[in-house]
Amino acid sequence: MNYNVYLSVLLIASTCCTLVMSYLSWKRREFPIAITYGLGMVAGAFYTFGYAFEIVSTNLEEIRFWLRIEYIGVPSGTFLWIIMVLQYTGHQSVLRKRNIALLLIVPVTTFVAHYTNEWHHLFYTNMTINNSAGFPLVSLVKGPLYLLHVTYAYTTFIVGMGLMFQMYRKATPRMKKQIALMMIGSCGPYGFTVVYLSNVLHMPIDLSPFGFVFSGVFYMWGIYQFNMLRLAPLALEKVFESMQDAVVVFDLDNAITSFNQSAVRVIDGLNNISAVGQPAAHVLALYPKLISKIQSEPSTENKAQLQSQNDDKFYNISMTFISNSSQKIVGKMLLLSDVTETVLNEERLLDNARQLSELNTFKDKMFNVVAHDIRDPLAVLVNLMELMEEEIQSSNENHDEIMHEMSQQIHNTFTLVESLLDWFRNQRGGMVFNPLVLDLSQAVQSNVRFLKVRSEGKQIQIKSDIPNSLFVYADKEMLDLIIRNLLSNAIKFTDFGGRIQLKAERVEGKMVVSVSDTGEGITSDHANTLLKEEYPVSSTGTAGERGVGLGLTLCREFVRLNGGEIWFDSTPSQGSTFYFSIPTPPKGSSYSIEQLERKGNP
Template structure:
């Protein structure tokens, strides 16, 4: 009766192992699973031969089934070893020739087992006592078995280390699978140490199909054969930033390799289980964020290997339950190099500002002096003959052009600085426009242009005076440049809500649609020749746009090729807003 119940359980265990095999077969393309399938096949053969040995009565029959058991156990060793090496990523060091050699060794010893009746290498004696097969092993067999058990023990150790380094969510179930997998190994060691227990130990080992089913349930539950947990583990450890995970009790529960390296260089060779107040004592702000489980960012600096390092630490709360924070993760980003670059850029910008200030003074001052001298000469043109008159006119044009270009260049540079400050004030717009018209009077008279300032007296805007003069001067100079001799230019202003729209209209050569679209693009500076061959750097409109945008206003243009252009820009009107 007892044997029948035992037989039923063993057959049921084999059925479970077959189910395990067909379930694992679905994952055969995953890393290492092919070796795991071989292990399950060996266990099925082993369990079946144990049942057949118990059911047979003749010595020769029992010996055949015992040899099947030994062969199955022998092949479990290389399969398990290769499974572990591939799972832990060490299979790259194992060449195909070495794998063939490894299997050849076990095939050879298996053949020795089958032909032991002639060779007497494996067993000293083989006896049938009370229906049980009792064997005594030779010294060669014992040494080989010890090597096999040692190989499996090392493989289990490697597997344990691998499981311990994976993500914490998979660590506990991974150790549970390892414990289940170790049961047959422990039973075989007991069997090896006490050969007289061979029969009932073999029965217990057969029943391990049930523990194998539990292993399978854990494996499927946590998706051990999915690439996602492996990928998460790889990303976690290969992340270039340090990651420190703490629980609600403020103790460190996990960290990647970068975090381990960071704290080991600070003198903490093992930070697992340490309280954050001890670990982060020198950075109270970081410690406070992890203690309060609040999201935040803090910059820290420390000395590592006699080198000052600067890090940005981003702290994020962790929560798996609604409205219940269960820990935090700190992302440690090394910004030392970035900070060094920023400091160098700041130094270079400061040097650039100083150089530009010096150069601008050295260039603009002589040009301004020349401009004043040429104006004095132009006031007394009647006293010069025709030849000298032409020279003075050309010289005046060149000086005005050069001075205007240098002013635009310097103003553009000023607009690019972060510390540029505008000083808006209540400004009479008509007077400001009239000042620009007078400044460019000689240029317009040279082309016999009619410039009309149609802005009513008493029109006030709230704007920076220098910005208004700069923009009007540039737009007016642009209109003069592209308006033919005898043309007209009109400057007007129209109230629109709280804004005043200023327009500069000319009846010049106009622009094509493509030119209009590219006119205010900072990356493409366009310079066209005027109606009398006037040149330019193309910076006037760009500088005007920059300062209008700094003022919070807008600028745009309407133009038809051959009919002229109208430039518009807005200013805040009336009084201070």
């Protein structure tokens, strides 16, 4: 049996190896480099398969047929190899449509010229049978288009090897092994072709197809030992074990090798397939916490907040090593589990605990206020009642003065209890906030009427310059309490026959309301602490009115909850003006209490 039969069997075995590598590439077809590599292996399979039957053919017509099969793969193999090298070395940006079209010119010309050679003989000028080896072999005289094909092939080979050598020089030690296998494997077909064309060994057999046997050995070694081209599915099942979690896989040099769709939704920068093969520090530059986690040793879970494409989310981040069947570490896996709901629930619990703590502190202080402010008027009432009983028993004199004082004390005590009930009612279970679009003028007029008896009792004129249809966006009950308390204080500290004036002005998207009086004003010492004290001490009015010190505390709290501010100007003996701002109606939007609190006075 001639040795050409053994060589044919060897070439068919080589064809099977290249088809196996094509199958591995198909399994990772989500990556462009895997597709290119797989197609290159298919092109090599056409070459080796065609030559396996060419060397056992018995006549020139059979040889011509198998040469046509070979030349399906020969020109396309060179083209696909340079595309793969550009992808492998990180030069994907070169692969524009125009450049790809330019690279295809010579391969397409070679393919067409070979199939139409009998018309023009520019690829092979002559084809004859040579039986000197003991079996029929074709003897070819190459034409100019064949030389163009060879020139193109070795030009692209030199360029590709140069790019890989440049990559090798800059690579880490572990990556150098992968690149070295890539370079050695690529030398197979081209190196064997050089030996054949140079006729150094004087062999009648074309050695070029056997170069694929050589390449196949190194490529398979690289794929299974070093995950070369990232074709081996080392952690495929584990990566997509839970599609709800974002998973990113890295090699030991912290370069990205794979990721799932959840990771694309969570992490900006992974929405481009070119992220594969890129360093983590480059792709995840917007996420320093992730980079720190990747570069550190795998440890326990660490909670971190990431800015995803859509919303702010919370994730538990864990990093684990990936091992192969031999327990050799081959990479890392970053897992991000969405725990936003859990974190928000924790924050709500902490916020509730804080509010409960503040409420308890408030109640403790309120008991002190109640003990101090309610004890005195009740004690006076008790004394007055005892005195009146004694007076009534001892004489029949007129007790109008005592009765008036008792009436005043009872009224003050009622006002105290009413204020305390208002405060506690709004504190119980947290503030209930219901903002509405309200007519400011109507709110002012209703509260002026409510205080009419008190103002007329001191002959105080209240004038409102606020026009109708001036709208604000506030909680009705809170707005009424703010206006009522400011008017009540103005009446309290204004002398008989005085004046109170209300105005409103739109300033920077808010309505600023002012309440001015001609009263006794506020001293500088009192002014420095008036709106800063948590529980201010009540002052006596111009007609001896007594308060509880809670009015301005309520106003300050309710103005803040409505998204505004409160302040005042005062000149002793000339009067005071209290201002508060309130939002105007929003355009087609609504606000939650949390949003309003964030917009409020700090």
